[in-house]
Amino acid sequence: MRINLGDDEQPEIGLIALIDCIFFLLMFFMVSTSFSQQTATQGQRELSVVLPEASTNLDLGVAAETIVAISIDKKGNLFLQGEAITTKGLQDHLKDVGAKSKQTLVEIAGDETVPYKYIVGVIDLCQFEGLTNIALQTRNK
Template sequence: MKLQQEEHEEPEINLTSLIDVVFLLLIFFMVSTTFERQALLRLDLPEASTAEAETVPEIVEFIVTDDGRLFVGDQELVDARQATVQAAIAQRFRDNPEAVLVVRADGEAPHRLVVRVLDSAAAEGIRRVSIATVEGDSE
């Protein structure tokens, strides 16, 4: 008995129908997808202006020392009461209401005095305030 060996044919996978299905799915997802643009953070960005239009504002410096003395520019205030601080700020901002208040406080200055200056500025309606600290000498 003679057995014949059959030749085995390699199986083929027809990719044409698979590619058709993938393209149909791609088209389906592209058509059915909605793109929604949501702004989660609203930013008001400044706009550029010419150098001629910009003027450098006057700076009013309010200094709080580590021992509790208060200075407006080079002049020392007589006391640290709220009324005195507010009157000194009002006098400086009477002529130029667009000036910038810079509160310079020593690193060891009493916090209540810095807050008193900031409260007085708020009571006078000053909106442009900057805070700076001066570190004491490290020994």
């Protein structure tokens, strides 16, 4: 049995809904493509940081025997009071100094091109041994 709905009209395609769907798909693919490109190149890029120079010098007025001077060169090699030392040797020295006095000043001088992880490693060693009085040396203008 056939139902008569009135005049036989040609079916129409809703163009507005079709255009909305196409724009939605276009925006979805544009956004997902930009996210995948960003995550692929994120591991290969490094952030270049230029450390600032200090314009003033703070004189702490501390006696010379209470200062531990640690230096880090471009390659990450450690120096204690100007002499080369290993990480284990530095930890042993910091343990001895920390046993005498926890208020001993530790000055860390790092080259401006040394990776930050080496400086953080030395700071962690100092804090592990209980030395929290840490100063980072800078160069004056």
